[in-house]
Amino acid sequence: MTVDLRSDTLTRPTPEMRRAMAEAEVGDDVYGEDPTVLALQRRVAELFGHEDALFTPTGSMANVLAVASLVAAGQEVLCEASAHIARAELGAHGAITGLTMRTWRHPRGQVDLDAIAEMYAPDMGPFFVRTTGVSVENTHNFAGGAVLPIDDLRALRAWADSVGVSVHLDGARIWNAHVATGVPLAEYGACVDVLSVCLSKGLGAPVGSLMVGSSAAVAEARVRRKRMGGGMRQVGILAAAGSYALDHHLERLADDHAHARLLAEACGLDPATVDTNIVVVPRDDAADFVAGARAGGVLVAPVGPRAVRLVTHLDVSREQAEQAAAVLRRL
Numbered sequence: 001m002t003v004d005l006r007s008d009t010l011t012r013p014t015p016e017m018r019r020a021m022a023e024a025e026v027g028d029d030v031y032g033e034d035p036t037v038l039a040l041q042r043r044v045a046e047l048f049g050h051e052d053a054l055f056t057p058t059g060s061m062a063n064v065l066a067v068a069s070l071v072a073a074g075q076e077v078l079c080e081a082s083a084h085i086a087r088a089e090l091g092a093h094g095a096i097t098g099l100t101m102r103t104w105r106h107p108r109g110q111v112d113l114d115a116i117a118e119m120y121a122p123d124m125g126p127f128f129v130r131t132t133g134v135s136v137e138n139t140h141n142f143a144g145g146a147v148l149p150i151d152d153l154r155a156l157r158a159w160a161d162s163v164g165v166s167v168h169l170d171g172a173r174i175w176n177a178h179v180a181t182g183v184p185l186a187e188y189g190a191c192v193d194v195l196s197v198c199l200s201k202g203l204g205a206p207v208g209s210l211m212v213g214s215s216a217a218v219a220e221a222r223v224r225r226k227r228m229g230g231g232m233r234q235v236g237i238l239a240a241a242g243s244y245a246l247d248h249h250l251e252r253l254a255d256d257h258a259h260a261r262l263l264a265e266a267c268g269l270d271p272a273t274v275d276t277n278i279v280v281v282p283r284d285d286a287a288d289f290v291a292g293a294r295a296g297g298v299l300v301a302p303v304g305p306r307a308v309r310l311v312t313h314l315d316v317s318r319e320q321a322e323q324a325a326a327v328l329r330r331l
């Protein structure tokens with residue numbers, strides 16, 4: 001049986017999740033009348049200690065709405081150089097919002113407060129682009145699922161308050177950070193003005209993300225979402241999958257993390273360097289490694305010519321992780 005380690009977005013809804021979706025109570029969500037969506041939004045806002053939340057089809061849309069609530073056209077957001085918002089959203093923040101970005105570089109995607117403080121540009125009237133937001137990603141996808149320590153986020157919050165800048169968190173995998181560290185979701189929420197979270201990664205829902213923030217930011221995002229074509233109707237069918245995932249698939253992320261460490265060890269890496277469910281394996285022969293793994297029934301993704309990425313998720317059992325580890329160990 002093939003073990004697919006290319007991404008945690010590949011999961012398929014379980015029969016129980018499908019049942020929850022089929023039985024969901026629904027209404028027209030553009031009218032604000034879908035009870036399942038409303039309940040999910042309320043629940044997620046409360047989990048992070050924020051006032052409100054907005055259901056979106058994708059994490060990319062949640063990020064665009066979230067960052068746009070902090071940074072206007074002609075202003076800039078600072079982020080790490082391999083952040084998803086900078087590398088993988090196809091320029092949406094510039095193209096749609098009209099903001100610019102400058103980046104600091106960290107091999108593990110971490111907060112570098114010295115670099116941020118040095119780049120920060122206050123309002124200089126008609127002379128320079130003004131920094132109005134800083135964005136961080138936890139866990140950090142392209143940095144191999146690295147967790148950002150809560151103390152670094154608290155320090156960023158304190159610095160941001162001292163200069164009057166807002167903070168965005170791309171929390172597509174904040175669930176993994178929470179399970180790996182035990183830090184309550186609300187403590188992550190307290191460090192930022194606005195965040196995005198995804199239900200369709202490790203949690204295993206087929207679709208769905210949320211932007212989380214103040215009532216005012218969410219009200220504005222609701223208008224922007226509609227403008228972008230993201231006003232959905234009886235979408236409680238999808239929100240029900242997210243609620244089901246939060247009920248049943250959150251704590252089990254610890255299994256994914258253990259499986260990732262097993263795979264890292266099989267690839268000759270120190271498992272202690274793997275924080276969550278993503279393993280980046282440096283390989284000069286990345287293409288051959290991918291082909292060799294495929295021949296052994298294991299799908300892995302190249303990250304450029306010299307690295308390979310393995311991601312564990314709901315559809316990889318312990319037995320499959322062990323099977324994949326045996327194949328990868330031989331390579």
Ligand SMILES: Cc1ncc(COP(=O)(O)O)c(C=O)c1O
Pocket residue numbers: 057058059060061063084085137139140141170172173198200209
């Ligand atoms: C860190 C991070 N943020 C945002 C996204 C965007 O999510 P979506 O694919 O739902 O647009 C992803 C997708 O993999 C991601 O890894």
